[in-house]
Every structure is written in C-alpha cells, then in structure tokens.
Amino acid sequence: MRLQSTLKIAFRALRRNKLRSALTALGIIIGVAAVIAMVGIGSGAKAQVEAQIASLGQNVILVFSGSMTSSGIRTGWGGAGTLKVEDAEAIRREVPGVNAVSEEVRSNSQIAAGNQNWFTQVLGESPDYFDIRQWPLAEGAPFTDQDVRSANKVCVIGRTTATQIFGNSDPIGQILRIKNVPFTVTGVLTSKGLSAQGPDQDDVVIMPYTSAMKRVAGGTTLRNINVQVADPQDLAPAQQQIIGLLRQRHNIREGRDDDFTVRNQEEIAQTATATADVMAGLLFAIAVVSLVVGGIGIMNIMLVSVTERTREIGTRMAVGAHSKDILTQFLIEAVSLSSIGGIIGILLGIGASKLLAILKSWPSLISPASIVVAFLVSSAVGVFFGFYPARQASRLDPIDALRYE
C-alpha cells in the first residue's frame, strides 16, 4: 500500500547520511564476513578430514588383533597375534555381504636397490587390498592370488618410495632388496597423499601377505583384517557376525572379553570429525558474537539518529505521516543497513576465505546454505535491533517533536 513510498523515504534518508550509513553497515559487514569465512574454513577442514577417512575405502570394517599383556607390558593393537589367516578365510567364506577381504601384516624395514636405500613400511596384503582402499596402480600390475599362494617375491611400491629409491628411472621390473631378499617391483601405486593422522601413505611397499610373513616380518599371525561389504546397509550386521564368528573360532566363553577389536569406518570418521566439529563450533560462536556487536552498533546509531532527527520526524508527522509510516521507515533503514552490510559481508567473507585458501592453503568450503543463513540472520539483526529505536520514533508527539531543539 504505502510501502513503496516508505521505501523511497527510507532510501532518501539513508542517502542523506552516506558516511554514517556506511560506518553502521561496517559492523554488520565485518560480522557477516567473519561468519562466512569462519564457517567456510571450518567446514573446509571437516571436508578434508572426511575425504581422508573416505580414502580408507568405502564400507570398510577393520578387525584388529587384540593387545597382549606380558609381564605387565601391554602391546598395542595387533600385538597379540590372535588373528590367523584361517580367521580371514572364515570371514570371507561365512559372513554374508562381504565382497573383499585382505589379510594384513605390517613391519618396518630397510629396503635397498642399486646404491640407494630407504627405511619404509612393508605391508603384506591380499590383492583385494587395492579394491578396498580404492587405490589403483599408476603403472605396472598388482600381485595376484597366485603370488599369494606361492609367496612370490614380488611387490608394488608407493609413489614416495619409488622416488626415493629409483629417482626418475622406471621401477617396473627392478629388484628391491628387503632384508636381503630380492623382490621384483611389479607396479607403482597412484599418489594418495597424507593420511588423517599425518603419515605419508605413499611411503610404502606392499607385497603378498604370505611373502611378508615368510620373508620379511616372520610369524604366522595377522595384525588386522580389512573387510569390505558391498552394501552400506550390511555394515552393522556384518560387523556383528564377524564378532560372533571370531568369538566362536577363538573359543571365547560367554562373559569374557574379545581378543580382537572390530571398528567400522563410520566410527573412525566420527572420532576424526569430532575435533573438526568442535573447531567449527568455536569459530561459529566467535562469528555470532561479532554479529551481535554489529547489531548493537545499528541500534546505537538508530537511537542517535532518532534523537537527532526528532524535528524531521515532527515535520513528517505534521505533513501527514502515520505512526506506522515512521516505524516502517526506521525499520527499513535499519534492515537496509544490515542486509546491505550482509551482502557486502558475504562477498568479503568469500573473498577472505579464498585468499586464505591461496595464501595459507587452508581448505575452505562455502555452502550456499551458509550464504542464505548469513543473509537472513543479518536482516533479522536489523529487524531485532532496529525495532526499539523505530518504535521510539513512531511514538513521538508531533507537537513536541516539531519544537525539539
């Protein structure tokens, strides 16, 4: 009805006080820019952690050998050697929904080729491992089930290991000596980067687990078993069945603790993202505080403005403005300041997080939802902090207002 006129009136009033309008909006600009940048960085960090967790593979269940207590000294997971190759085979055979199983043996060893040597992690796995980890080869071929059965002296190497040992020459077909056993390199893995915990995942040698047991690590037990199910819905039932199966195989009586640990990827992800969530929450709290401060700035300026413009309000009332017109005018002024500040703040926030991404290589992820929420919140701040001054203005008596000095 009269809204169009009132909009015109409010914008004319804002235009009359350009500097003050700009300074008032600045509070909101900084607040919103902080929200956008902080939330962007927070969710960027979270997304990075999640991507790293996902790089462990999809729908993966990890079965760890239990720890061992010997003369009061406890080894870590996998130390007890309670998992046998037969356990892995039983899982492969008996648990429905399982589509890949990899027996894992781990050791660290000095490796050498030609005149180069390097200390790295040696993993024994089954060929399924590359599917489970979604880790294709860049060059060459993986080892096969036949290599596992025969405990052949073959291996694939990670990108870092390849560079350290072979430099720029082609590693395929070369001989790698591990504990003085010559292994033929059949393939080089694609680069996977750092893991969620930090270590370089590409600094690795992977060979058939049988070869690792026999020729590198010694022993006949597994550190852990990597299990992948086809359907995410099978994850929980499969986990329960694995526990039941292993308890039965290990003859663990009712009421006694497991001598192994089963974790699925969800649980690992939750632990890792919890930190990122706390971080994001903290950043968000700081940003909200700055928005509130911006809102109080608007309220302050609007109150000053109402006092300073008392005569103007009187004049407007004298020429026919209703109380509601004055209320709407001041509300629109406050909301315009806060939402224009919000828009500029959003742009600045996006710019700031992009700049941080470039300069500090902090990942940032700005979702459309956070932009919409930031805009709505900044408008709401205008309504909330603008209402009181606007009501003060609308309640002025025209006679007093006209005579106000």
Place this chain on the structure above:
Amino acid sequence: MSTNGSAVVQLVDVHKAYGSGQNLVHAVRGVSLTIQCGEFVALMGSSGSGKSTLMNILGALDRPTSGSYLLDGNDVSNLSRDQLADIRNSKLGFVFQSFNLLPRTSARENVELPLLYGKRQLPNHELNERANKVLSAVGLQGREDHHPSQLSGGQQQRVAIARALINDPEVLLADEPTGNLDSRTSIEIMGIFQELNDRGITIVMVTHEPDIAQFARRNVVMRDGVMQSDRAVEQRLFASQELAKAKTIEEVAVVGG
C-alpha cells in the same frame, strides 16, 4: 476573488487544559472563532496567551479538551491520531518559523514530502512535475535541485510554503513564518502570502510582530486563553508597495551617500 462566504474553520467554545490536579494549566478557555474561505487572519498575542495552543488545535496536531472544531464542515475534534494525520496531509498546509526542511535534501524532494504520505501513490515523474509547479509558483524555478544549505532564509521559507501548498490545502497555517527572517525578506514572504490569498487560499498566521500582522485582512488577539479582540485590518499594508518604498529609500541613501 476573495471571500466567498462559506466557513472553512469553525471553533465552538474550545477549551484546552494540560496536566492534572494542581498542575492543571488552562491554555485556552473557551474560544469560538469562524474563519471564512479566502480569509487571511493574523493570530496575535504575547507568549503564554494561548495562541500557540490554539494554532496546534487549528493544525489538527492537538485535540481540544472540550468544544468542537469543524474543518470544512467536518468535526475533527475527536479523531484518532492517524485520522488527524490524514486531515493534516490533505486539508492543511504548514509553514514553520524555522522552516523545518529536511537537510541534505533537494528543494524538490522536500516539497514532494506530503505527497509521499498521501492516499494516492504517484509515479516519480508526476511527483517531480507537481513539485516543480509549486516551486515556480513561489518564485524558485531553477533552484529545484538546491539543498537547504545552498538557499537563503527567504528561499528556504519559500520551499516550505511550496511544500505546504502541494496538496492544495483548505487552509495554510503559518507559525511565525517571518520570525527568522530580516525585514525585507519578511515583506517578500508576506507578498507571497498576499498573492496566494488573492488566488483564494485561506491563510491563518501566528505572529507577534504588529507590522507583519498589518499584511493580513483580519487580526485576532489572544490574551490569557481567551480572544481579546477580533477586527478587520483598517490600514492594510501591501507587500508590493512596501518593497517599492524600501527600494526608493535605498536609492535615496545611495544618492545621498
């Protein structure tokens, strides 16, 4: 075309009291006043005489405690705040002692102000057209885009008069319109009032300067809340003649000097 005989303002036994109990102040104690269409009334009186209170009632800024106020035949003494605002917008025009223009706002936008609060929504070009028309009627063509700070006191008061005229009011109310102006500019403003009055516009003006009141057709004097006198102006001054006289005196001064 002067008076046509129909009453535009009719106050009947109007009282106005402020405060309560011991602090009760009777500002107006029973004023009855009829103003015909086309009149030019100067409302006079010392401070505390109740003339400002009466003016507020006439301007529909305030409601009488008792008595009735008929504006253009309609009783407006018991209307709500918003209804009074609509009456002020459509039927009354205000001119103030201190002009009350919006700062840092062009003369045109100042004049458009009452139209923005009107019942009808006008497009921008029509707003500008009407504002330009009244501005040229008060002799300000070419200054439509000037801000108040770029205008002299007399010019600012002309902008205020243009603003008061833009909605074709029944009555133009002026509260000490020359109070902040020098004598020559005051006469110029009176010239505009007389011109408007000659075109049929009813004017009620509060002033404490007797010589300014001489430009009106009728003088009403208030004292202690009641009307002390109400008479037609006998030796009416005409702005055009006064300005010509002033010019001659200046010329004599220049020649003599």
